[in-house]
Amino acid sequence: MRYLNLKEWEEAFKKDKKAVILDVRSQEEYDLEHIPGAKLVNVQNPQKFMDEIEQLDKDHTYFVYCRTGNRSAQACQVLDFNGFKNIFGLEGGFERWKSEHIEN
Numbered sequence: 001m002r003y004l005n006l007k008e009w010e011e012a013f014k015k016d017k018k019a020v021i022l023d024v025r026s027q028e029e030y031d032l033e034h035i036p037g038a039k040l041v042n043v044q045n046p047q048k049f050m051d052e053i054e055q056l057d058k059d060h061t062y063f064v065y066c067r068t069g070n071r072s073a074q075a076c077q078v079l080d081f082n083g084f085k086n087i088f089g090l091e092g093g094f095e096r097w098k099s100e101h102i103e104n
Helices: 006-015 027-032 046-053 070-081 093-100
Strands: 002-004 020-023 062-065 087-090
Touching (some): 006 062, 006 087, 006 093, 062 070, 062 093, 070 087
């Protein structure tokens, strides 16, 4: 698991055609706004989170974010513990993405 700044995170995501973005915030936060294409896996609902990550392909690369980076750190640790090897967290989370992301 590594944390990347927004530029590194976006560049790494673009290079991996099988990469998946995981939004680990609540359903309400996700419904308000999220990074396009992100899959919601709410880390604050532990049993559901575990059930959902069991369905994920451990060979894919996962780009994980929450609002500011705290919940994504927790989620990345759980993913790592469960055998996921290619995990990247977004420094500053969705707040950073929202303030710095530039459409290409």
